[in-house]
Amino acid sequence: MRRLAGLIIVPALLLTAACGGDGGSDSTTPSKNGLPAISEGAKFGQKPTLEKGEGDPPKALKVDVLSQGDGKKVVKGDAIQVNYLGQSWDSDKPFDNSFDRKQPFDLTVGAGMVIKGWDQGLEGQKVGSRVELGIPPDLGYGAQGQGDIKPNATLVFVVDILKATQVPKSAAGTEVPQDDKALPVVGTNDDGKEPTVTIPKGDPPAKLVSNYVLESKGEVVKDSDTVVLNYAAYLWKGAKQFDSTYKTGRTTSFPLPQLTLKGLKSGIVGKKVGSRILVVIPPDLAFGDQEQQGIPKNSTLVFAVDILAKV
Template identity: 80%
Template sequence: MRRLAGLIVVPLLLLSTAACGDEKGSESTSSKSGLPAVTAGEKFGEKPILDKGEGNPPKKLTVDVLKKGDGATVKSGDAVQVNYLGQSWDSVKPFDNSFDRKQPFDLTLGAGMVIKGWDQGLEGQKVGSRVELGIPPELGYGSQGQGDIKPNATLVFVVDILKSTQVPKSAKGTEVPQSDAALPKVGTNADGKEPEVTIPKADPPKKLVSNYVLEGTGEPVKATDTVVLNYTAYIWNDRKQFDSTYKTGRTATFPLPQLTLKGLKAGVVDKKVGSRVLLVLPPDQAFGDQEQQGIPKNSTLVFAVDILAKV
């Protein structure tokens, strides 16, 4: 099974290692749990500056709530938006942060999008909280490291939890007749299981198709939104499935401004959250004359997409 996510969205911020310069401050706020002190930017929403860790790093996940918010409690499966800064225990040089980019990071908690220390450390926290995480190697990047992160590094993150949205298991809405025999038919089950897709033995359409299968009642998706999707995807010509979030048990979270698969982005924009949509992407809206991970060039692609939430 080919995984499409890596082709259509820029690498996840936590998997990148954009280096930042050494930064130091004069005053510090000590951690309750022995984690490195915040020496500047102590308030929620400010870019923090962290001191270097002292002594031996924690051997287990350590979570310190620097500021407790009063919003909803974050649960596994929620679509969460955060700002963060991360550095290694023995360094004062951040390896990545979202504050400088002025672009919060979106993830689905518990979906394996981020390192395990994040999935475990953020669960149960409240929106509006600032938390500091001390993450041992086995819950971070382990013996392999990642970019500027050395093998077996203990990581320290300061995370501001901005939003959390509960994600339903399935699209639910009014069934829309699928009367065009020249188009694929998509199942209308709303039990969270993968819908059946039947592709006709006919020539594919030349233009993008974006049709409701189940029309939900949520807000229309805008091109600037980040959306949480479940989808199954096929190649029209051989009717073979090439990707499915249902098979992995993990939804996909896509910031639409960063989505490079034109037809997928265009197909969900203006559709209502909570809907199931049939998308047929002609080659010029898919990968064109470029072969991608075994998807032949000039392929027409078929998606059944549940628009579960937007962040």
């Protein structure tokens, strides 16, 4: 089964080997727990400058709370938004940071969207905190490395936790009649399990369809939001499923400004958080005449989407 995220999101996320520059204040946060010190930009919200690690790197995860926030405690399954800077233990040059992009990074804690050191190190921290993580290779990228990150590298991150949102297990709300026999029918269960999707035998619609299946009373999604979704995705032809977050047991966070699948973005914007929707995407708003990872060209796509939260 193909995972769709790599096709429909602009890849500018964690660990993409973007170099950082100078910034922040002249204050210095000394090393704790043997982790590298911050020589500039020590305060929450400032871009930090990390010194090179000294001595042998840690063989187990180390977490240092540089400043304690007063927000909610992050638990597994929360959708969180962070700013971060990362570099290797034996380097004083960052390989990536979100401060320069001025675009925080969104993830769901414990969903396997990031390296294990992040999932383990951020769980239990409070919103508003700045933490430093020392991540050994087995909780990072291991023997294979990643981009400019060398194999068996120990990683160091400074992470500012900006927001945290609890994610429900399922959409909920008022059932909306699905009376159009020319359209797929989506199940209305609210137990967190994958809803059924029954696609009719006839020709697909020529225009975008975005209909409520369960309509909540949540906030309306804007095109600038980051949303947390569960979805099941099918080809209209043959009713073949090609992706499902339910199968992996992991929700996904999509920053809508980075969502390149036009029909999915258009189908979600304007709908209410907490709802389940049916989205049918014609080829011109999907992948057009280009085959994509086993998705045939000129395919009409069908999505059953739970809009679980926005960050």
